[in-house]
Amino acid sequence: MLNLLQFVRSSSTVSRIASANDKPVLIMVASIGNPEAQYHGTRHSVGHLVIQKLSQDSGYSQIKTIDKYKFKTNPDYPDVLLYQNPGFMNTSGKNLLKPWKSVVALSQWNPVLVILHDELDIDLGKIRVRKQNSSPRGHNGLKSIQQHIGKGYNAVQIGIGRDPSGNKDSNTVANYVLGKFSAEETQRLDDDVVPKIAALIQEMRQGKHIFDTL
Template identity: 70%
Template sequence: MLSFLQFARKASSLTRIAAPNDKPVLILVVSIGNPEAQYHGTRHSVGHLILKNLCESQGFSQIKQINGFKFRCNTDKPDVLLYQTPGFMNLSGKNLAKPWKALMAQPQWNPVLVVLHDELDLDLGKVRVRKQNSSARGHNGLKSIQQHIGKGYNAIQIGIGRDSNREKDPDAVSRYVLSKFSAQEAEQLHQQVVPQVAAIIEEMRQHKHIFETL
């Protein structure tokens, strides 16, 4: 059984704010969303869609196992791992905590967490980076991550557009984010968003964004 001090140290190691040190950086890019079998192609799971496209277009075709968890990797970019969280959006933090802990336990790396997620207040095709310590702004997936891991992560927000009815109908947001992208919208994501996210990850490999905080 953990003592209170051991528990506090364990919790603080998971919730720490990323900062530069003498170790090489390892960037874990994770997508959050809902189970693929039922929610594939929906707006709320756009992070999963972009992650899949990154795997295909950026050569993340191999699997790296760490403490039983499988991460996608590219031998030409050993400082980046990709991971799709399982389960439902509102349990993102719980489902991410163990694989994140597995990376945090690697003594040779300085792990940095980057979360891909949907953003209602960005137009489709737009992308924005948010700093560590940012607010979840009502996003259930981010709220879950902050509950289990804290605010020590960057986020890459992926615009999914707005629903013009959401101010009139309180259920409109739920219906909208769980609706599927049209073929034209999916192509727009592939053509516009994937290159932007890939470019941001390359910037992060040069230590841009990743250590910034609010």
């Protein structure tokens, strides 16, 4: 019982709903997906692709270590941390919990969590921001995050569209999301999605979206 109580107490600080206060905002943008070695370039890991491209093209090339966790930063934007969550999509919350706790523990900042993930019901090339307290809508990565961290995050849905066949059975969906983007689709991500995410981060730095709740 003691261990359970300790877990509840230690987890309570990360289950917070972000709201404005007198401290400067620190935005942790985390991508969720599957392990790179096996699943690089797959639709389910589109968040990872975007994080990597931002690191290459938008100046987030420096490494900042907090505790033992490594974040990508841009010296021009010290209030933004990029983090590629390790492990599998379905255990996103478990893997994200400790690095997020390390950010929350930085008492001089008001930390905000932003999750980048794939979305079947949005066309490729489009994105959508969802408010804190939103439903995971069947997304297993977000379900895991809500289980371990709570609903205090903004979700940025990155459209991957659906299988052209129109089938929505579980096998078709699984094969589609675990399939790799074509060269043309990857180029569209680079040309359309990454600039939108970069612009969105700048909006968030100005206080837009990040404190919105349902």
